[in-house]
Amino acid sequence: MVRAWSYPSLLAGLSLATLLAFACSLLVGPSGIGLGELIAVLRSGETSTVSLILWEIRLPRALLGTLIGASLALSGASLQGYLRNPLAEPGIIGVSNASALGAVIAIYTGLSLRYPLTLPLFAIAASLIAVLILQSLAHAGRSLTLILAGVAISSLCGALTSLALSLSPNPFASLEIVFWLLGSITDRSMTHLWLMLPFTVVGWSLLALSARPLDALSLGAETAISLGIDMSRLRWLVTLGTAGSVGAATAVSGVIGFVGLVVPHLLRPLVGYQPSRLLPASALGGAALLLTADVLVRVIATQSELRLGVVTALIGVPFFFYLVTRSKTAYIS
Amino acid sequence: MNLEIEAISVAGPTRPILDRVSLTLRPGELVGLVGPNGAGKSTLLRVAVGVQKQDAGRVLLDGRPISRMSGRQRARALAYLPQDRRIEWPLTSRSVVTLGRYPHHNGFSPPAESSMRAVDKAMHAVDADVLADRNVTVLSGGERTRVLLARALAVEAPLLLADEPVAGLDPYHQLHVMEILRDTARLGTGVLAVLHDLSLAMRYPDRLVLLCEGEVIADGPPRDVLTRRNLEQVYRISAVHGMVGDLDYLLPWSRLT
């Protein structure tokens, strides 16, 4: 199979797509502010309601879309490389649902109101626990067991989240299960961004460090060890990196699926199947995809809000089917 | 660089998989590791490379225990071709061979000239130049084994451990791979290869180590190791021995019950 694009031009193309999607995200909104008005606001630099909308509502939304999309795809690519399983993604192995459970506990007990940092911290802690349970259940070698264990953890956390919400004395809580399981970044503020940012950066750094070892892992764990890879260190890098970045993201946006699954799949042939190249490309691709989905959420105006997770699923699943049927022999070694 | 395996023991469920096995591998020699199924040959290689932990004994590289070396130092000294030939993604042959340069790379900088030359050299040694841009999933068994062997050669380590390098290959490729291993040894690398084929074991290695049920039965030139007595007791077979020129051949003939 010949690689159609060179790596630098692929990254350039993805960066461009991300920038375009970012710009669209700033321009689209329920209040119908036109491009002209936004440019006028940028030019004049004075504070008005429109400028506040731009800086305090639309900008955080676009930034969150970028960071969350990138985190999901990046961790998906890393997990797929580490588990050597094309089905791996933070949602399937239970990290997303566990993070949502942690976040729900922080919010609906009133803890995060008093100590805002408990929101990302609880989410990350929960996803770490999930991953540790996963590892002890599945001994990392056999990926089918790992996926099954992930599904079990995912279901359990989803059920516990629903339980926690229905036990809350707040009358709105039980209805908010929809937000947590289908995701949304509507009307979030810069506060959410700042809460998320340090953990996202740390998570990304850890995942970035896993990039080259994942290359060696293409030939199996034994060869990788013989090439000097510390498998235990690699496992921690992937685990903590995923828990950190996806945990923080889910705490703010709820569970958003398929981005971590579809984006690495789509881009893998374009990077020559090399895991280390797939990571940066996936991050960009994930950001572009989520930003686009978030624009669609606002363009397809419905009375009750169209959830981000629904759009990513509607985009993701058909693609996934297409990929599976087209490349039936691609992963037989 | 010398590889010294000192009294390695690995426990098993019913009996030890390896019981105080000692072996030395010196540069420039091709040593064959032979023995019946279940003798512990693959386990010994895994312990030597550091993939598996032993319960007793040490593995030393020039007198230094590998447990005290960093993964990178160990990887630069010991190249390994495992029995598992799986390649997870449809990479090109060249990409696979380039992975052998991993222990020499630092971070994200692009590979050095010397690395590219090492890769070319390795691919040339196994006669896989034409396969460079082909996807490994479309290669035949023989081609794939050669590509993976090139990957191990690309490490340019002073020692090479190969687990069943000719398994599943047709006669042409079996001979080819054995020639490559012998040439590699001639050039100064210490090569330890697990072999099942007795003829190949007689012909190519400088020395053989015979393992049976986790113990070293014999260690020496092939003729002194694959004696009729050893074949009877260890392999439980009788074989036909002959010579072509000054090369021996050995044909397993009948089972002894």
Place this chain on the structure above:
Amino acid sequence: MDAADPIAIRGASTARAARLSSISMVARIAGVALLATASLSAFAASPPQRIVSMNVCTDQLVWRIARRSRIASLSFIAADPRTSAIAHEIGELHLNHGIAEEVLSLNPDLIVTGAFGFRPTVAVLRRLGYAVVELPMAEQLTDVIASIAHLGEVLQEPSRAEALTRHFEQELGRLTYGGDGPRPLFVNYDANGWTTGQTGLLADIVHRAGLSTSGDRLGFESSNRISVETLLLLAPDLVDLGYAWDDPPALASEQHRHPAVRAVLQHTPKIDIPDSAWLCGGPHSLDALEQLRGAREALVESRQEPRW
């Protein structure tokens, strides 16, 4: 009160209907009267002694009209001060959850509920032969008058009902703004972004107070959800950010803590209309009207030049 002649009661209600002028009012009264006729047919001649109300709106009317000794039970929401204006008055009264079994065990001779009561429960109670009166939801303040009248007959307390109605009409006339002056924009922004449209009880109260609603400005009829962006661009003159729902919190009221909301609305006059005022139409709804009317006058006075 002594046993009243059913015919006399019917006659009194027709006379009252004739006093009210607007045509839609007559239509409403006619509808209510039909209901009254239907339910009256199930009555005994003596006034009900064990009244059970299953709906917070009917709770509040029953409480005002019927004698305390005749009320057997009110719904449990009547004790919730957020939703019920009589929460602090009812004291030790039996509270029911609107479940048939529970209601039956109270041995009621009259059950009152809202028109949107839980259908299976209402059906079961009727099937078992109990007298169930369903009051329609008040869509505007004048509906309250009709409801009080109807309940007055059904509970057989005409003089108490009439006193209440008279007071209500008087206050309504006094507090309603009838002029052509400016109508400042009042926006209520509840949990999950719900705000009032052009119609509905709260809209009616707001209009009578001389203000306009989100629905007037944006053009939607019934209550709707608006985003934070839209709220900010509306630039309301008066805003009610609703109950904080912070103890414990949910995501529903997060937008109230949004920095942009706080920044834009920091100088906007705030008002806090209790939910109980407009969730149910009743005499207490006039308190909301008074509050809003007062706010309007203050706003108009403080403006040097009107913005609208």
